[in-house]
Amino acid sequence: MSKIWRVASREYLSNLRRKSFIFTTFGIPILMIALILVITTLSIQAEAGDVNDQIGYVDHSGVLSRQIAIPDNYTMFDSEEAAEAALAADEIGAYFVVEPDYMATGSVTLYIASGGGDALIETFNQYLIANIDTGLNPEIAARVLDPVVMSLLTLNNGRQIEENSIGVIFMIPMIFVFVFFMAIQTTSGTLMSSVVEEKSSRVIEILVTSVTPFQLLAGKIIGLGALGITQISIWVGATLLVVLLSNAIPQLHGLSVPLDIIFVGITYFLLGYALTASFMAGIGAVAGSEQESRQIAGLAVFPLVIPFFFIYIFITDPNAPIAVFLTLFPLTAPVTAILRVGYSGIPTWQLVASILIMTITTLFAVWASARVFRWSILMYGKRPSLKRIIGAIFGRSEMQTTATGERAG
Amino acid sequence: MTSSAVSVAGISKSYGSFKAVDNVSFDVQGGEIFALLGPNGAGKSTIIRMILDILKPDSGRIAVLDGTLDDARKSRIGYLPEERGLYRNVPVLEIMVYLASLKGMPAGDARKRGLELLEQLELGDVSKKKVSELSKGMQQKVQFAVTILHRPELVIIDEPFSGLDPINTLTIKELIIGLRNQGTAIMMSTHQMYQVEEMANRLFMINRGKPALYGPVQQVRQDYALPAVIVEGVGDWAALPAVERVEQISDGEGTMAQAGTLLYLRDGASSDDVLQQIVSQPGHQLRRFEQAIPSLNDIFIRVVEEGVVHE
Numbered sequence: 240m241s242k243i244w245r246v247a248s249r250e251y252l253s254n255l256r257r258k259s260f261i262f263t264t265f266g267i268p269i270l271m272i273a274l275i276l277v278i279t280t281l282s283i284q285a286e287a288g289d290v291n292d293q294i295g296y297v298d299h300s301g302v303l304s305r306q307i308a309i310p311d312n313y314t315m316f317d318s319e320e321a322a323e324a325a326l327a328a329d330e331i332g333a334y335f336v337v338e339p340d341y342m343a344t345g346s347v348t349l350y351i352a353s354g355g356g357d358a359l360i361e362t363f364n365q366y367l368i369a370n371i372d373t374g375l376n377p378e379i380a381a382r383v384l385d386p387v388v389m390s391l392l393t394l395n396n397g398r399q400i401e402e403n404s405i406g407v408i409f410m411i412p413m414i415f416v417f418v419f420f421m422a423i424q425t426t427s428g429t430l431m432s433s434v435v436e437e438k439s440s441r442v443i444e445i446l447v448t449s450v451t452p453f454q455l456l457a458g459k460i461i462g463l464g465a466l467g468i469t470q471i472s473i474w475v476g477a478t479l480l481v482v483l484l485s486n487a488i489p490q491l492h493g494l495s496v497p498l499d500i501i502f503v504g505i506t507y508f509l510l511g512y513a514l515t516a517s518f519m520a521g522i523g524a525v526a527g528s529e530q531e532s533r534q535i536a537g538l539a540v541f542p543l544v545i546p547f548f549f550i551y552i553f554i555t556d557p558n559a560p561i562a563v564f565l566t567l568f569p570l571t572a573p574v575t576a577i578l579r580v581g582y583s584g585i586p587t588w589q590l591v592a593s594i595l596i597m598t599i600t601t602l603f604a605v606w607a608s609a610r611v612f613r614w615s616i617l618m619y620g621k622r623p624s625l626k627r628i629i630g631a632i633f634g635r636s637e638m639q640t641t642a643t644g645e646r647a648g
Numbered sequence: 649m650t651s652s653a654v655s656v657a658g659i660s661k662s663y664g665s666f667k668a669v670d671n672v673s674f675d676v677q678g679g680e681i682f683a684l685l686g687p688n689g690a691g692k693s694t695i696i697r698m699i700l701d702i703l704k705p706d707s708g709r710i711a712v713l714d715g716t717l718d719d720a721r722k723s724r725i726g727y728l729p730e731e732r733g734l735y736r737n738v739p740v741l742e743i744m745v746y747l748a749s750l751k752g753m754p755a756g757d758a759r760k761r762g763l764e765l766l767e768q769l770e771l772g773d774v775s776k777k778k779v780s781e782l783s784k785g786m787q788q789k790v791q792f793a794v795t796i797l798h799r800p801e802l803v804i805i806d807e808p809f810s811g812l813d814p815i816n817t818l819t820i821k822e823l824i825i826g827l828r829n830q831g832t833a834i835m836m837s838t839h840q841m842y843q844v845e846e847m848a849n850r851l852f853m854i855n856r857g858k859p860a861l862y863g864p865v866q867q868v869r870q871d872y873a874l875p876a877v878i879v880e881g882v883g884d885w886a887a888l889p890a891v892e893r894v895e896q897i898s899d900g901e902g903t904m905a906q907a908g909t910l911l912y913l914r915d916g917a918s919s920d921d922v923l924q925q926i927v928s929q930p931g932h933q934l935r936r937f938e939q940a941i942p943s944l945n946d947i948f949i950r951v952v953e954e955g956v957v958h959e
Contacts, residue, residue: 441733448700448727449750
């Protein structure tokens with residue numbers, strides 16, 4: 240166990256200091272936070288730089304006499320002179336004049352100190368609509384004016400999203416999938432590079448006389464898994480910071496980090512990482528070179544991407560057969576599960592079955608990978624055939640050397 | 649120190665139908681340099697890998713440091729493989745400490761001993777440099793330092809001098825001899841026969857997977873001694889009664905490494921007889937007189953060419 244621990248701590252510490260790791264781990268959150276700060280600053284500056292948002296109006300037609308649903312920043316003036324004086328004194332930023340023949344012509348004039356008036360016209364339109372006497376009582380008129388105040392309650396996961404935060408519903412699961420996908424990619428990719436480096440530099444020749452291939456593999460998986468957890472913690476921490484900052488930005492109101500996504504995410508990260516890392520270790524051990532191992536690894540990671548093509552189905556038909564299949568299939572389960580939990584929820588039986596299947600698959604993959612790793616770690620040059628690799632998993636997996644089967648030196 | 653560092657008894661190993669090692673037995677003692685010899689592909693690496701438990705023998709027994717090679721015993725072995733290398737982008741001392749820690753050495757001790765060894769190998773200023781910044785010779789020396797850093801009782805080294813210049817060769821040679829004198833068992837595989845003659849106490853030679861030679865180096869050479877003496881000087885050598893025929897040899901020619909005149913003895917005659925006849929007969933001037941013992945290089949070539957094996 241102490242040797243596994245030594246390998247693990249070396250993998251963790253040496254990779255923690257790598258420039259690429261530091262850049263990825265801190266660079267992405269820093270960029271994200273910087274972006275939020277820039278948006279916030281611009282938003283605050285824009286608000287601070289706005290012209291006076293107090294609006295006046297003069298109603299010659301009498302259509303606004305009841306002042307139904309009058310906006311807080313609206314003030315009625317008796318005459319255009321009074322409104323003009325208020326505008327000149329900067330008490331108001333603009334004023335409307337509703338002409339006497341409004342009901343017949345719809346004629347309204349806007350006087351504004353500076354800038355465009357699109358937003359003002361929109362709110363004034365709403366105000367006018369509310370006050371045109373349709374014979375409806377004010378309550379009904381208000382409902383006609385704003386028929387829906389949306390509050391979306393997703394039944395499967397019980398998550399409630401207010402109207403102004405519906406836009407962010409898509410963000411959280413995507414952010415989490417991105418975080419876990421990146422963490423799995425980074426750490427398992429590092430594991431593969433580490434195996435390839437030790438093999439190509441021949442350090443492995445010395446290592447196998449000090450540790451068993453299993454100790455070496457286990458140390459690497461544990462050390463780099465811890466590295467992944469560190470990376471995720473930093474990213475999740477940064478996300479929480481973004482959530483705090485987001486309160487300053489109206490468009491991001493309602494952004495929150497649901498605990499169930501974090502829990503499911505961490506569970507699937509650990510399983511997904513161990514599964515991918517096992518593949519990567521096996522690929523690194525049998526591949527002839529770094530380039531070759533990366534090409535094969537691309538194929539191994541591809542299934543993780545497949546669920547992204549089915550996001551629409553996860554939202555519109557959460558329990559469609561393809562959604563259930565992708566949740567249960569181990570290679571697509573991590574990404575599918577996080578997306579589904581985020582968007583629509585997963586029935587408990589599917590979640591339990593998925594985690595169970597994935598755990599069994601991962602345990603098998605670690606075991607098989609350890610056998611392939613042991614079998615091929617001292618073979619250099621030509622990559623063994625798939626048939627021989629399968630033979631090594633299920634047959635006698637004695638460590639092979641380059642000379643094995645040829646002439647031994 | 650352990651008296652029997654390695655004990656190999658009747659081991660065999662086949663790869664499919666190819667028998668790489670066939671019924672090999674030998675032992676390596678503490679405090680000796682033991683040479684494992686053989687032509688390329690003879691089975692040396694397979695034997696080393698079986699001793700190190702990387703490969704399992706099909707039959708036979710191997711004991712290392714008086715027992716089966718377990719984790720504790722692995723920590724008492726230093727191994728310098730023929731196919732060697734180090735982490736390229738990691739500082740030298742960091743690699744040394746990590747590899748020593750896998751042998752169970754505390755990091756503080758490994759650091760201290762690592763710096764001492766680097767100093768001894770005239771590499772005191774490279775401890776913080778990355779391996780990729782070192783010359784090939786320096787890397788070789790660092791590799792050797794890694795092998796012996798944790799003070800192993802058994803050191804297995806495969807071609808320790810390859811890639812080294814004469815000065816670095818001498819440095820490593822002195823270190824190996826120093827370790828031997830301290831009681832460490834050294835098992836060395838090399839093709840540099842003159843190094844074996846100079847350094848090794850005993851040797852084992854494998855040919856086509858089978859034992860060919862085994863014993864003390866001087867004894868093996870003696871066993872291959874010719875029924876002849878080598879002389880240098882002036883005289884009618886062919887006229888000597890004990891001499892059957894005369895052959896001139898130049899440096900490195902034939903089966904003898906040194907230049908001189910080779911006097912083959914008649915049946916029943918000894919080198920003493922030849923010497924007495926030279927001294928007793930006038931007209932002879934003798935500058936050199938020695939037994940015609942072939943070099944290890946000559947013996948190696950002969951064994952390989954004649955396909956000598958002991959079933």
